[in-house]
Amino acid sequence: MAMHSRAVLIYHAPGNQEMPGPVAEFARERGLRILPVGTVDEVLTLVNRSFPACIVTGVAGAESETLCRKLKSDAFSAIVPVIYLALDGADDAVLRGLRAGADEVLTARMDEHEQLLRIQMALNRADRDVSVNPTTRLPGTAQIERDIAERLRSGELFAVCYADLDHFKEYNDRYGYNEGDRVILLVSRILRDLVRAHAPTGFVGHIGGDDFIFNVPLDKMRVCCEEIIEVFDELIPYQYDEQDRRLGYFLGKDRRGNILKIPLMTISIGVVTNEYRRYTHTARVSEIATEMKAYAKSLPGSVYAVDRRRDIPASAVAVAGAAQTEATESR
Numbered sequence: 001m002a003m004h005s006r007a008v009l010i011y012h013a014p015g016n017q018e019m020p021g022p023v024a025e026f027a028r029e030r031g032l033r034i035l036p037v038g039t040v041d042e043v044l045t046l047v048n049r050s051f052p053a054c055i056v057t058g059v060a061g062a063e064s065e066t067l068c069r070k071l072k073s074d075a076f077s078a079i080v081p082v083i084y085l086a087l088d089g090a091d092d093a094v095l096r097g098l099r100a101g102a103d104e105v106l107t108a109r110m111d112e113h114e115q116l117l118r119i120q121m122a123l124n125r126a127d128r129d130v131s132v133n134p135t136t137r138l139p140g141t142a143q144i145e146r147d148i149a150e151r152l153r154s155g156e157l158f159a160v161c162y163a164d165l166d167h168f169k170e171y172n173d174r175y176g177y178n179e180g181d182r183v184i185l186l187v188s189r190i191l192r193d194l195v196r197a198h199a200p201t202g203f204v205g206h207i208g209g210d211d212f213i214f215n216v217p218l219d220k221m222r223v224c225c226e227e228i229i230e231v232f233d234e235l236i237p238y239q240y241d242e243q244d245r246r247l248g249y250f251l252g253k254d255r256r257g258n259i260l261k262i263p264l265m266t267i268s269i270g271v272v273t274n275e276y277r278r279y280t281h282t283a284r285v286s287e288i289a290t291e292m293k294a295y296a297k298s299l300p301g302s303v304y305a306v307d308r309r310r311d312i313p314a315s316a317v318a319v320a321g322a323a324q325t326e327a328t329e330s331r
Contacts, residue, residue, distance in 0.1 A: 008050070011036045012043050012067055013058035020087065022106075022115040023056055040067045047077045051137050054081040054123055057102070059088075065100040072101030075139045075203060076192050079132050081122040133206035135181055136188035144205035144213050148282045151215060152274075159221035161304070162270045162289040163191065163228070165210035166297060170252050170262040171239075183239050183265070184210060187232070194227050213289070218273055225269050225304040232267045233302050240264060268296035269304035276310040 009032040011019050019034065027034050032053055037043050040063060043055060055071070057064035064084060071077045084102035086093030097105040104122040106115045133140055139147075151158045165187065172180035188206060191214050195202040199220035205213045216224050237245045244250040244264070252262040270292030272285055279285050288307055296305035 007031065008033050008035050008052045010043060010046060010052045010055045011058060012038075012040070012055060012064065014038060014061075014063050015059070017058045019056070019058070020085065020106075022112045023083070023085075023119070025112075026116050026119050040070065043067055044070060044077070047071065047080060052080060054083060054119070054126075056083045057085055059085065065096055068097070068100035068102050074196075075143065075205075076137065079126055079137055081126045083119055083122060133208065135184055136206045138188055138192070138204055138206035138212075140205065141207060144203075144207065144215075145282045145286075147203040147205070147215055148285055152279060152282065152285075157218035157273070157275055159216055159218050159271050159273045159306075160285055160289050161214045161216070161221065161225060162272075162293040163187075163212040163214065164268050164270075164293050164297065166266045166268055167262055168210040168265055171265055174250060174252060174262075175240075179239070183236075186235065186239070187212065187267075190228060190231050190235070194231065195224055198223050198227070218275055221271060221273065221306075225271065228269070229267060229302045229304065236265050266302040268293060268299070268302070270294070270296045271304055271306040273307065276308065278311050 009023075009027045011023075011034055013019070013036050016036070016038065019036075024034065026032075030053075035046070035052075037046065044067075046052070047055070055067075057067060068082050068084060071080065071082055081103040082101070084097035084100070084105045086097055086105050087108045094105045094107060103125065104118045106118060110118070132138060132143075148160060165183075168180070168183070171183065187210070188204070191204045191212055195204050195214050195216060199216040202214060202216040202220065202224070205215075207213060214224065240250070249261040249263050252260055254260055270289050272288040272292055277288075292305050292307050296303050299305070
């Protein structure tokens with residue numbers, strides 16, 4: 001189902017409940033198309049494919065609370081404002097809605113003006129949230145750092161993977177910013193879907209531009225990196241026109257005006273883990289991830305490069321030798 005995401009209000013209405021008048025008026029005044037949806041799974045499917053303006057749960061109860069919890073437990077969908085309707089007058093309805101993660105709870109005690117104002121305030125808060133990227137709606141640098149810090153505190157074995165596109169700038173110059181944004185959105189969904197499939201406790205963030213971070217348990221790192229590369233390399237040629245796709249390159253100019261063959265985009269992933277090294281601060285993790293990403297970009301094709309250096313006593317440096325890295329190319 002195609003839809004212009006930000007112009008849609010999803011109305012979760014178990015049992016086909018009619019939308020309350022103030023909510024319908026709010027949607028009408030702001031030009032939002034109301035999309036009635038009957039089940040939690042249908043709502044989650046729609047949100048995973050787009051970014052609606054907001055979601056309104058049609059009735060207080062266990063199903064609506066489940067929907068709130070599932071939406072807010074995923075960094076990708078957590079930014080979508082959820083309005084929980086507690087119009088049945090139950091004393092604990094407001095607390096249940098807030099505990100489930102709703103951004104706003106409307107009750108029968110509120111007059112129509114207050115209900116409209118509260119809906120608008122929930123949408124305003126979401127729009128002001130600067131911790132997500134406006135193109136992909138993925139968490140930004142603040143939440144990336146927070147996730148790494150939490151993994152450091154937990155003591156679990158993890159991998160921080162820094163993904164960057166090769167030749168994206170040249171693609172942007174040739175095809176324009178709109179097509180470039182489409183590629184960025186495509187990459188965000190590849191990362192999100194594959195990390196979610198293989199590492200439910202994983203995290204995907206968007207630093208900006210064509211730079212992404214995904215953090216996963218160590219034992220899920222290889223499968224995530226390998227499948228991301230495989231799916232990326234399969235889909236990315238179709239972002240080019242037929243001639244460029246057939247040739248495998250297009251002609252472009254460098255900064256000096258020289259004509260060059262620009263290959264199709266590839267993806268480079270630099271990986272840092274705490275398997276062999278101890279980290280106490282997120283800044284050091286980010287520094288090594290950036291270093292490994294740069295190393296991966298020096299290699300041909302789509303690759304991931306894993307830092308294999310170890311923390312060793314200074315006296316053993318001469319024996320242990322130089323730092324060792326591992327790079328795995330796409331198959």
